[in-house]
Amino acid sequence: xxxxAIRAAVGVFVVFNVVALSVLVLVLLERKFLGRLQQxxxxxxxxxxxxxxxxxxxxxxxxxxxxxxxxxxxxxxxxAPFLVIVPIFLPFVTIPFAPGLVVRSLELGLLYIxxxxxxxxxxxxxxxxxxxxxxxxxGAVRYAAVLVSYELPxxxxxxxxxxxxxxxxxxxxxxxQAAWPLLFAQLPAFLLFLVSGMAEGNRTPFDIAIAESEIVxxxxxxxxxxxxxxxxxxxxxxxxxxxxxxxLLFLGGWNGPLLPPLVWFLVKTYxxxxxxxxxxGTMPRLRIDQLMNLAWKGFIPIAFLNLVVTGAAVLIGGPxxxxxxxxxxxxxxxxxxxAALSLALRPRRRSDVRIGFATRPGDDVADRPPAASHYSxx
Amino acid sequence: MSFDGALVAFGIVAAVAIVASxxxxxxxxxxxxxxxxxxSLMAVAGVYVLLLADFLALVQVxxxxxxxxxxxxxxxxxxxxxxDSGLTTRHRPIATxxxxxxxxxxxxxxxxxxxxxxxxxxxxxxxxxIIGTALFSTWALPFEVVSLVLLVALIxxxxxxxxxxxx
Amino acid sequence: MGDYVYLVFFLFFGVLFPLxxxxxxxxxxxxxxDPIKETTYECGIETEGTTWVQFHTRYYLYALVxxxxxxxxxxxFPWAVAYNQLALFGFIEMMIFLAILLVxxxxxxxxxxxxxx
Numbered sequence: 001x002x003x004x005a006i007r008a009a010v011g012v013f014v015v016f017n018v019v020a021l022s023v024l025v026l027v028l029l030e031r032k033f034l035g036r037l038q039q040x041x042x043x044x045x046x047x048x049x050x051x052x053x054x055x056x057x058x059x060x061x062x063x064x065x066x067x068x069x070x071x072x073x074x075x076x077x078x079x080a081p082f083l084v085i086v087p088i089f090l091p092f093v094t095i096p097f098a099p100g101l102v103v104r105s106l107e108l109g110l111l112y113i114x115x116x117x118x119x120x121x122x123x124x125x126x127x128x129x130x131x132x133x134x135x136x137x138x139g140a141v142r143y144a145a146v147l148v149s150y151e152l153p154x155x156x157x158x159x160x161x162x163x164x165x166x167x168x169x170x171x172x173x174x175x176x177q178a179a180w181p182l183l184f185a186q187l188p189a190f191l192l193f194l195v196s197g198m199a200e201g202n203r204t205p206f207d208i209a210i211a212e213s214e215i216v217x218x219x220x221x222x223x224x225x226x227x228x229x230x231x232x233x234x235x236x237x238x239x240x241x242x243x244x245x246x247x248l249l250f251l252g253g254w255n256g257p258l259l260p261p262l263v264w265f266l267v268k269t270y271x272x273x274x275x276x277x278x279x280x281g282t283m284p285r286l287r288i289d290q291l292m293n294l295a296w297k298g299f300i301p302i303a304f305l306n307l308v309v310t311g312a313a314v315l316i317g318g319p320x321x322x323x324x325x326x327x328x329x330x331x332x333x334x335x336x337x338x339a340a341l342s343l344a345l346r347p348r349r350r351s352d353v354r355i356g357f358a359t360r361p362g363d364d365v366a367d368r369p370p371a372a373s374h375y376s377x378x
Numbered sequence: 379m380s381f382d383g384a385l386v387a388f389g390i391v392a393a394v395a396i397v398a399s400x401x402x403x404x405x406x407x408x409x410x411x412x413x414x415x416x417x418s419l420m421a422v423a424g425v426y427v428l429l430l431a432d433f434l435a436l437v438q439v440x441x442x443x444x445x446x447x448x449x450x451x452x453x454x455x456x457x458x459x460x461x462d463s464g465l466t467t468r469h470r471p472i473a474t475x476x477x478x479x480x481x482x483x484x485x486x487x488x489x490x491x492x493x494x495x496x497x498x499x500x501x502x503x504x505x506x507x508i509i510g511t512a513l514f515s516t517w518a519l520p521f522e523v524v525s526l527v528l529l530v531a532l533i534x535x536x537x538x539x540x541x542x543x544x545x
Numbered sequence: 546m547g548d549y550v551y552l553v554f555f556l557f558f559g560v561l562f563p564l565x566x567x568x569x570x571x572x573x574x575x576x577x578x579d580p581i582k583e584t585t586y587e588c589g590i591e592t593e594g595t596t597w598v599q600f601h602t603r604y605y606l607y608a609l610v611x612x613x614x615x616x617x618x619x620x621x622f623p624w625a626v627a628y629n630q631l632a633l634f635g636f637i638e639m640m641i642f643l644a645i646l647l648v649x650x651x652x653x654x655x656x657x658x659x660x661x662x
Contacts, residue, residue: 008554015555016562065574066567070583076410082563089559093551104551108436108506111622115436118444122416125451129409132596133585141455144448145604148611151444155618162625168506221586226570230563289661292607296659300614300650304643307621311628315636319629427549437619445612452608455600510627513620514635521620521638525645528613532649535609538602539658 011103015092023236027054030277037281064225069132072222076130081223081230083123088234088241090116095244096171098254098261110168113245114158117200120234121147124209127231128219139218142288143209146199149295150206154196156303160189161249163310164319164326174253180322181252187334188306190250192299194272197242199291202235203276205283208291243272298344302337309333384498388428395421408454416447430503606658617646 028043028051035042043050068077091113096102106112121144128140164185165173173182183190199206210218220231247253247268254261256268286294309329317325398421401414419442426435513521585592624631624639631638653659 004550005554008551011551012554012558016558062566062570063573064570065576066570067578067583069585070580071585073407073409076413079413082560085563086556086559090552090555093555103555104548106548108432111433111436111440115440115444118440119416119420119447121444122413122447122451125448126409126413131585134587134592134596134598137596137598141452141600141604144451145607147444148448148607152611152614152618155615156621159618159621159625162622163628166626166629168622168626216586216588225574226563226567230566233563292661293659296607296610297654304647308640308643311636311639314628315633432548433623440619441612441615445608445615449605449608449612452600452605456602456605506623507627507630510623510625511630513623514627514631514638518634518638522641522645524620525617525642528616529645529649531613532610532646532653535606535613536649536653536656536658538609539606539653539656 008103011093015103016089019089019092019237019240020233022240023233024054024058026236026239026273027057029273030280033274033277034281037278058229061225061229066225066227069222071132073130073132076126077222078227080123080127080130080219081227081234083126084120085123085230085234085237087117087119087123088237091241092237094170095241096174096248096253097265099171101262102171105169105171108168109170110158110162110173110249113170113241114155117238117241118147118151124219127223131219131222133221135215135217136219136221139209139211139215139221142215143202143219145288146202146206146209146291149292150196150199150299153192153295153299153303154200156300156307157186157189157193157196158249160186160303160306160310163307163314164321164323166319170248174248174255177252177321178255180320180327181250181255182321183250183252185321185323185326185330186250186306186310187330188302188337189330190246191334192303192306193249194242194246194275196295196299197246198276198279199295201238201242203239204280205285206291207285208288211285213285239273239276240269243269243276246272298341302333302341305337306330306333384428388425391421391424391428394418395425409451412447412450412454415450416443419443419446430501432503433506433509603661610653610658613649614646617642 031053032042032050041050043053046052046056068074093103094106094109094112096105124143125140128136128138128143131137161173161182162168164182165176167173167176195206202210215221220228223231244265247265251268251272253268254265256264259267309332310326313326313329314323317323320326395418398414398418402411402418405411405414419438423435423438423443426432426438585596587593620642621639624635628635
């Protein structure tokens with residue numbers, strides 16, 4: 001009991017520092033990387049090549065006034081950032097960085113990791129609602145709608161992994177990937193999981209809930225100083241968690257030749273992070289109807305297909321990331337899904353070029369001019 | 379962990395659940411009531427943990443902390459009542475009677491139960507694969523019936539979508 | 546049971562660390578309230594009308610359908626973990642379960658309940 005308490009205390013301390021440090025690194029990395037994508041340098045002034053920029057920003061945020069709008073619901077406004085950050089912080093209990101380098105391996109680890117962050121939706125909603133600001137409320141409602149749509153593909157992607165490995169314990173899942181990463185056997189689940197994770201983490205191009213250029217930051221328009229930075233911290237901690245989970249579930253975690261396990265884990269995690277930033281740099285933001293349609297008419301059917309195919313393949317060809325039939329099934333599902341998606345996303349008329357699902361004649365969206373649609377509060 | 383430690387933890391969790399439940403009833407605004415409700419439901423997840431049913435606790439977090447909460451909040455957003463409207467209605471007398479009846483029934487249940495005869499010591503954690511095999515062999519038929527219940531709910535949602543469509 | 550010692554610790558410190566940040570800020574940051582500063586942001590103009598608007602039922606519907614499939618996903622977890630022991634019977638059982646749900650999903654799709662309008 002005492003021993004566990006000490007281990008837990010040390011674990012909390014280490015994890016908190018790792019998360020805080022990762023956020024500092026990630027913010028700088030993102031600014032530098034996006035800068036390069038756009039033919040500029042990114043921050044250059046503070047420290048050599050601007051490497052101290054985020055430290056300076058963090059100090060600045062600590063010195064900023066923390067005020068609450070006069071018409072806001074004070075208590076809920078001040079509570080909301082906690083409800084956002086705590087559920088994002090909790091999964092780190094059971095994210096293993098290397099063999100033995102985990103605070104606590106849970107038997108139901110994967111379910112725990114996908115279940116707990118959902119509660120932060122309440123935090124976002126409260127932030128938007130308590131602010132008494134139209135943009136904030138719109139952002140809050142949009143975030144809840146996005147979460148409602150992308151939680152299912154995320155869960156069902158995770159279930160695909162469980163079907164092949166037969167366990168919810170993350171350490172056991174990684175250990176099974178010693179020879180073959182799950183990427184091949186669960187390619188559809190990998191894509192669903194990564195994209196849904198990005199959508200739930202409010203990452204561009206799925207950040208309709210934040211959308212700086214239209215609703216100026218969504219749920220946290222009215223926040224400033226430390227409380228605002230808690231949202232920011234939650235977003236980047238979420239990016240790190242999503243990338244780490246993707247690396248653990250699909251890319252074989254710390255498995256790899258020559259280099260120490262921890263290095264492999266970090267290399268894979270940061271590779272996923274770079275992909276997430278890269279998508280931000282190159283993709284235009286999806287409209288909310290496109291976002292919802294992509295989830296409900298694209299991802300959820302694909303997730304179902306993946307479950308059925310994986311189920312059949314495991315039944316006949318046996319479980320495990322290296323099972324040839326499972327790999328074949330995964331690749332076939334991906335091919336079919338991508339073909340179906342690109343067919344559905346094909347623009348029909350020049351006047352109707354949209355990234356969402358091409359509309360049929362008779363569809364309300366196509367026939368009615370946008371301004372005339374009733375309740376056009378997306 | 380000893381029985382006493384679990385008892386203390388239960389005391390804390392139960393107190394949170396009760397205070398939060400009171401918060402639901404006494405809150406001035408609907409959203410505050412919703413927040414209290416979520417806290418209360420999470421405390422119930424804590425009770426499940428103490429009963430060594432951790433799968434059930436996570437289900438509680440996922441379903442009630444996520445889906446039901448969002449459903450509830452959207453339901454609030456649909457109402458025209460406005461943010462600061464009170465929660466009192468004309469149905470107060472009926473609500474009083476119903477509340478009293480429930481309180482009396484629960485009070486009777488609490489008094490009538492012999493709490494110390496319950497087999498805490500024999501409480502055992504059931505691993506998930508065992509739950510899985512039991513659910514899909516012994517309880518296969520009830521499980522399939524669940525899908526019918528969900529189907530009815532889905533069709534109901536689709537029907538509401540149609541009726542809600544008419545401007 | 547030992548698992549929950551860790552969770553309680555993380556929960557406690559997960560609240561304590563952000564709180565520490567906010568308390569530190571309280572000592573370091575200026576506090577100059579101002580009626581203009583405390584107005585709601587609306588692109589620099591005075592706020593117009595009430596914040597509370599009635600949102601469309603479609604949000605509620607998506608949440609409803611999500612709840613149904615969330616429950617379905619919960620059943621998938623014990624099934625997937627026990628899948629190797631369940632073998633063919635488990636597979637067929639889950640396929641029946643999914644097929645029944647997919648009928649509902651197809652119905653909702655057909656009735657355009659999944660259409661964002």
